[in-house]
Amino acid sequence: xxxxxxxAILNALADGELSADQLASASQxxxxxxxxxxxxxxxxxxxxxxxxxxQRYTPPPDLTVRLARAASREDSRLQAPxxxxxxxxxxxxxxxxxxxxxxxxxxxxxxxxGLILLQHGSQRAELASAERAxxxxxxxxxxxxxxxxxxxxQVVSSDRHTVKPWFQGKIPFSFNLPQGLPxxxxxxxxxLTYLHNEPVAQLLYSIGKHRVSIxxxxxxxxxxxxxxxxxxxxxxxxxxxxxxxEGVAISDxxxxxxxxxxxxxxxxxxxxQK
Amino acid sequence: xxxxxxxxxxxxxxxxSPFEDLALPLLPSLYNVAFWLSRNAADAEDLVQETFxxxxxxxxxxxxxxxxxxxxxxxxxxxxxxxxxxLAARRTVGLEDELIVDGESGPTxxxxxxxxxQTPETNLxxxxxxxxxxxxxxxxxxxxxxxxxxxxxxxxxYREIATTLEIPIGTVxxxxxxxxxxxxKALETQRPSSRxxxx
Numbered sequence: 001x002x003x004x005x006x007x008a009i010l011n012a013l014a015d016g017e018l019s020a021d022q023l024a025s026a027s028q029x030x031x032x033x034x035x036x037x038x039x040x041x042x043x044x045x046x047x048x049x050x051x052x053x054x055q056r057y058t059p060p061p062d063l064t065v066r067l068a069r070a071a072s073r074e075d076s077r078l079q080a081p082x083x084x085x086x087x088x089x090x091x092x093x094x095x096x097x098x099x100x101x102x103x104x105x106x107x108x109x110x111x112x113x114g115l116i117l118l119q120h121g122s123q124r125a126e127l128a129s130a131e132r133a134x135x136x137x138x139x140x141x142x143x144x145x146x147x148x149x150x151x152x153x154q155v156v157s158s159d160r161h162t163v164k165p166w167f168q169g170k171i172p173f174s175f176n177l178p179q180g181l182p183x184x185x186x187x188x189x190x191x192l193t194y195l196h197n198e199p200v201a202q203l204l205y206s207i208g209k210h211r212v213s214i215x216x217x218x219x220x221x222x223x224x225x226x227x228x229x230x231x232x233x234x235x236x237x238x239x240x241x242x243x244x245x246e247g248v249a250i251s252d253x254x255x256x257x258x259x260x261x262x263x264x265x266x267x268x269x270x271x272x273q274k
Numbered sequence: 275x276x277x278x279x280x281x282x283x284x285x286x287x288x289x290x291s292p293f294e295d296l297a298l299p300l301l302p303s304l305y306n307v308a309f310w311l312s313r314n315a316a317d318a319e320d321l322v323q324e325t326f327x328x329x330x331x332x333x334x335x336x337x338x339x340x341x342x343x344x345x346x347x348x349x350x351x352x353x354x355x356x357x358x359x360x361l362a363a364r365r366t367v368g369l370e371d372e373l374i375v376d377g378e379s380g381p382t383x384x385x386x387x388x389x390x391x392q393t394p395e396t397n398l399x400x401x402x403x404x405x406x407x408x409x410x411x412x413x414x415x416x417x418x419x420x421x422x423x424x425x426x427x428x429x430x431x432y433r434e435i436a437t438t439l440e441i442p443i444g445t446v447x448x449x450x451x452x453x454x455x456x457x458x459k460a461l462e463t464q465r466p467s468s469r470x471x472x473x
Contacts, residue, residue: 007451015425015450017432046454047426053407054427057309059301063319067301067326071294074330 005029005036014043135248136230136237138195142202143213143235143250146191153189153204163190163203171199173218175245178264184208185261195248205261210253214265219246229255238262242269293333296342297326303343304350307423311354311416321357325350344430344437351420351438410460418453425450 005013005026012018013026030037155166160177167174170192177187184207191202193215200217219241228239236258238249249262304325309318329336329349336345411419424430424438425446432450436443 007455008447011447011451011454012432015432042458043454046457049404049407050411050422050426050457051429053404053411054310054423055306056408057306057315057318059305059322060315060319063305063322064298064301067323068294068298070323071291071297071326071330074327075291075293 003029004033005040010036010039010043013040014047132228132239135195136232139213139215139237139248139250140232140235142193142195142215143211146202146204146213147211154191156189158187158189160187163187166190167192167201171201171218173216173244175201175216176268177203178268181205181264182207182257182260185257203265207251207253207257207261210251212249212251212253212258212261214247214249214262216245216247216265219244229259240266242266245269293330297329297346300343300346303428304346306427307347307420308350308354310411310419310423312357313412317357321350321354325353328353341434341437343428344434347424347428347438348440406461406464407457409464410457413460414453414456418449418456421446421449422453422457 009018009022009026012022018026026040030040155163157163157166160179164175164177167190181187186206188204188206188211190204193200193202195215195217198217200215203214203216205212205214230237235250235252236255238255238258240247240249240262247262247265249258249265251258301322304322305318308321308325309315312318312321325346329346332349336342411422414422420439421435424435425432430438432443432446435446439446
């Protein structure tokens with residue numbers, strides 16, 4: 001057999017330093033190789049014999065006492081006021097230099113943390129802006145599709161006590177419909193639809209001859225979002241939120257009148273919380 | 275005569291410091307290694323005492339929970355290297371050792387003839403002779419002796435030895451291999467003379 005175990009493997013075997021794979025491989029080889037088995041045995045015997053022979057010198061009985069006394073003296077000297085600690089052999093440096101280093105490190109840490117927070121805040125703002133743009137697009141598409149299809153609402157009623165119960169079991173939240181509506185505003189009905197793959201209530205109103213869609217959905221975040229108003233292709237989009245719900249209203253009606261309806265819907269949710 | 279509890283109350287026994295708790299149990303090991311390295315009792319005592327004081331002064335730099343044994347042995351070893359005997363040992367073997375060791379981690383193999391010549395029984399007889407093995411250890415240069423002491427006597431893992439000696443693990447392994455090879459050769463050369471002396 002020519003492919004014997006290396007000296008390093010034989011030593012690591014005796015020292016218990018082989019990995020499981022190496023040990024399995026070495027054991028397999030030893031089972032078939034008397035030469036390496038003899039060497040491995042020799043290494044093990046040499047190791048144990050060296051361990052015994054190496055335990056040769058014992059400290060004088062009084063050395064422990066002397067060292068304990070010296071340690072005690074040194075300890076009290078180190079604790080004496082005004083004593084400046086001498087760094088050990090592995091100590092990186094004197095205290096003053098070390099504290100200066102810590103201070104510099106702290107400044108860098110704070111600067112890095114501030115930078116990270118700024119970047120994080122900027123990223124969050126960008127993300128929120130992108131999410132809102134996507135929402136506006138989806139709301140816009142649904143509202144326009146609803147107008148273009150000229151389909152009747154899934155629940156046709158101007159009675160809020162009919163429209164609201166219709167959503168029971170269809171959406172995982174509940175909402176209120178305002179009792180009093182702004183002038184020239186009527187409830188036409190509602191649809192069950194989806195925004196970002198989540199079920200939402202699409203409330204359909206008319207302000208004069210203008211059709212309005214108000215989408216209500218469960219709030220995803222704990223914080224109350226700011227009210228935002230945007231315009232897209234002549235349609236006004238307004239966001240609002242309550243503690244539990246988020247709403248988006250879209251219509252080509254005058255923004256002030258849309259805002260009046262939005263305010264009524266939002267206040268209806270608030271009155272439920274009181 | 276005061277009652278025992280009163281006497282104890284007046285003269286409280288000095289409480290060992292955390293450093294003493296960690297260091298004093300290692301005294302026999304430190305002294306043994308110090309004696310092997312310095313080769314005499316007085317130097318060994320000085321070496322251990324200096325190591326203790328250095329370790330105590332630098333104890334603040336010791337990270338609690340890390341390997342105290344490796345830490346204090348490193349101090350002992352560094353103290354030895356800067357001592358008179360340590361400097362002398364380095365001058366005689368240090369360069370030669372470093373030149374060979376770092377390139378030698380390959381699969382060195384015992385010659386087949388060696389294996390054929392010896393049987394486990396003869397090996398056992400040789401190694402059972404404690405004095406012969408100690409004499410063989412005395413012939414080892416300091417860099418090889420210290421790895422054998424740390425590995426076999428102190429039962430330190432290769433990683434601990436590498437930390438203590440501040441060398442790569444590969445160098446630890448090659449030094450151990452060289453040390454054992456040297457011990458083996460030394461025992462072989464001692465064999466005829468020891469037989470003669472017994473006769």
